Amino acid sequence: MSGKIYIGVDLGGTNIKVGICSAEGNLLHTYEGPTGAEEGHQAVLDRIAQYVKQIVTDSSYTWDQVAGVGAGIAGFIDLAEGVVLAAPNLKWENVAVRRELEERLNIPVAINNDANVAALGEAWGGAGRGVQHLVCFTLGTGVGGGIIIGGKIVEGFRGMAAELGHIKVVPDLEAIQCGCGQMGCVETVSSATGIVRMAQDAVGRGEVTTLSELETITAKAVFDAAKDGDEVSIRIVKRAAHYLAKAMAAVAVVLNPQRFIIGGGVARAGDILFDEIRKVYKLNVPPVFTEGVDIVPAQLGNDAGIVGAAGLNL
Template sequence: MSGKVYLGVDLGGTTIKLGLCDEQGNLLQTYEGPTGTEHGADVVLENIAQYARKLVEESAYTWEQVAGIGAGFAGFMDMEEGVMKLAPNLGWRDVPVRRILEEKLGKPVKINNDANVAALGEAWAGAGKGINNLVCYTLGTGVGGGVIIRGHIYEGFNGMAGELGHMVIVPDLEAIDCGCGKKGCLETVSSATGIIRMAKEAVARGEHTSLALVENIMAKDVFDAAKTGDETALRIINRAALYIGKSMALISVVLNPQRFIVGGGVSKAGDILFDAIRKYYIEHAQETVKEGVDIVPAILGNDAGIVGAAGLSLRA
């Protein structure tokens, strides 16, 4: 096969996922293998190098056609220097990731935060294709995010832009402590963890809800109960959606994005969540900034990370 290809790496705590993309962001080939976190950074980075070469060997492309390599990591990094400053889930501190991978692979390497990378994937080849200015939310165990301005990741002056889950948005009288050390963060109410917490508290208060019959409540149980008309579940979903919608309204007067993309496990709830988010966004956003703005689900799923990582070579 002729033409350039771009290799993306999505580093997870247990699995490393890799993919090859063409210049339009089409995913051509994938590969995955165990991370090997327990063996330390040197082994993990060697695994990435080996998996990358295996990916290309098993594809219709040659190593010479790989024009660039990108990788997404969860943690705090110095993007300019290519150094992972702190990756709590991996146990890494001050690891010169870019230099090591470039030495092992003989190709230019770019690294970035995993949430930024997933946002870039959706912008390049997913629900944001053709949209230059967008904001992506990831609703999972926590709330992550990424900001795309003029088709490129916006990192802020020290790489912390897009930490949407830690917008302090819940009023003081309702606020609880967040894992980040602050109170009232979006993540405390609009993540899967927050939804589960609110459901368990409602059951503990003795509210009349079908959730009282669920032994180990998960976020999906709350959405399923809401879809049957359970008033407690509906109130919890509406509260989660309210603060997402309000946070989008705040972002709109600062960044004026054309589209909000919502992904992550919680987003799979579908219309019952999205309809509520849109309702609250419309209620709270300024008239001058909400016209023409849409709120849509992410479409790349688990591939967003590898597609976005591949796109770092072109659009970071």
């Protein structure tokens, strides 16, 4: 087949996912294999190169059609040098990923933070198609983020822009300490971890809730209980949505995005979450920041990282 293709690599602590994307951001083929992080970074980089070559071989495309390879990595990255300064889940420090992969593949390589590439993936091939200015919140174990302005990732001075989970929105008297060391970050209430903590606290206080009947409380269980009318669960969902919307409002008056995209496991809660977010957001910004602005769920799910990594070479 003719035309350029773009290869994305989503490097996780357990598995490496590789995908081929078209120039339009469509995911055409995927390949997945173990990371083997315990073998050290050289073995992992060898494996990435092997998987990249394998996916092209298994497809109907040729190596000459590959425009570049991109990789999304969870960690702190020196973007200018293409060096992973620290990746705790891989136990990496100061690994020159870009240079090492370019030597193995003899093709341009770009790397970036995993949250940034997930945002780029949604912008290029997901819920942000055709939108030049957008902000992504990813609600999972923590709250991640990515900012796209003018179609480009906003990286910041040291490549650490869009740490949206660490916007401080919870009032001091209600705040708890975040994993980052600060008090009152949105991550403490709007992540899956935060939602479970609030539910466990309610059960521990002896509040009347169906959640007390569960052996294990999950964020999904809280949302399901809220949909069934459990008042404690409804309060928890509203609190998570309230502070997320407050963080979004703070971002809106600085960046004026056209679209907010919310992804991650928590975002699968649906209308019970999104209706509250939209309501609180509108109450916390001047009307000009609501006109033409929408708040939508992500579309790509676990493929966002692959698609976004492929898009790093556009």
